[in-house]
Amino acid sequence: MTTLPTVIGIAGATGLVTGLGALPVFVRGRVSHRTYDAALGLAAGLMVAASVFGLILPGTEEGSLEAVLFGLLVGGTGLLAGNRLIPHLHARYRGWRAEGGATRADAAGMVGKGTATGADGSDGSDDSDGDDGRAAILDAALRRALLVGGAITLHNAPEGLAIGVAFASGLEEVALVLAVVIGLQNVPDGFAFAIPMADTGMGNLRVLAYTALSGTIPQVLAATVGFSLVSLSTGLFPVAAGFAAGAMLAVVFREMIPSSHGHGHSDAATAAFLVGFVLLVVVDAVVVV
Template identity: 70%
Template sequence: MTTLVSVLSVTTVAGLATGLGALPVFFRARVTHRVYDAALGLAAGLMVAASVFGLVIPGMEEGTLRAVMAGVLLGGGALLGGNYLIPHLHAEYREWFAEGGATADDAAVMEPPAEDSLVEPDEGTEGSGAAGEGPTDEEKGILAERESSLRKALLIGGAITLHNAPEGLAIGVAFASGLNEVALLLAVVIGLQNVPDGFAFAVPMAETGMSNLRVVWYTTLSGVVPQVVASVFGYSLVGLGSGLFPLSSGFAAGAMLAVVFRELIPSSHGHGHADAATGAFLVGFVLLVVVDAVVVV
């Protein structure tokens, strides 16, 4: 019988793989937009295949089609609802886009500060405040708001939770239902997917001027924390009733699919590298099938 300790251990290992994706920040000059888009495509292919083969099909084998499809709709709806209600910053390569109530100032704080942003105006030149007096009280207030580390943490944490929680939920649900092979398959796939996912998170984070070591540390936490918490929730949820797996598996699958089509695919297209992203998507999908066959055998 699978214990909660086993669930925590497996999910933690899968989450730690996110940190591997941040290692290229040490060579950030070599990171190209094509590589970034391809990484997102690879992650999308893995997640789509995992949703179908690791969650939807096993859910239908354990329960009814109606229950699984209801779960898919509920999971997708919950992700979209959270995306609308939870203020967060959505990263696209070296840019940040505010969503869910986040503002343009919130996105601006993630950009590296300009070297001359606080140059004092010379006497006789136009500028804010009198010559030599520095920024006005209003400008100081804006700068203080932009430098709020708590605000940054909340906004980034909202995006991380929306993206990674469904994956941890899927592992916990599978383990709680006694489908250990399915759970291990999901853990392997999610671990593989977390590498490009971590890369996608680390690149814009590194552009804020944060040190490389901190980027790697925060990127690793971004995979471990929400996935572990969600896995415990999923494990506990199914434990409340043996018949909840079909609905829960559908819910996790729907949330993961919503992440793919709401975030990963749009972020990997429109920059002139759609072919690279599409090719990587297919590679990710095929890789899941291969891993599935190895785990089952």
């Protein structure tokens, strides 16, 4: 039986791989929109295949189909509800999209050097205000950090949950497949996060660090929760697996596929999606065998 520290270590390593996706920011002048869309397509293909082969099918083998489908619907609708209720910012190739109560000003504030700017290009503060002006800028920066963190948590938590659930249920092979695939998926996922973050004027090393943490923290916390809950009752695995799969599928169809289309590179994104799906099948076959 895998222990919780081992699960935390594996989830942490999987999350840290997200930082590799930030490496292109060091040469971001040569990163094309086609590459960005293809990276999202690749990640989407990996996540869809992982949801099916790593969660839904093992869930039906360990329990009833009804339990898995119930968890899937709850996980998917829960993710959609979170998108509406939790204020957050979603990263786009050349900007940010405000959702769930976040404002356009929050998204606009990610332009420049991470400070909210006015129509005249000022940072919205008055030098005569002194400490009050600086405090307002810090408050705005903190709000944006929380908004971005909300989006990251919504996106990455289901992946960590899937790893924890699989390990807690004694399905080490399934859990390892998920860990490998989620690690692969985290690279283009980190790329998608890092490019707009770099466009705020943030230093490359900070972008690299924040991108790595964006995958590590939510996945470790979610893996811990998933492992702890299912350890209490192994009968929860079918529902928990369906829940994680539903949330991951909702992320793919709600965020990743739309973000990879509409820019003239749909074919590249679709081809990358197919490559990602096939790659997961190969990884699954190799690890299980």
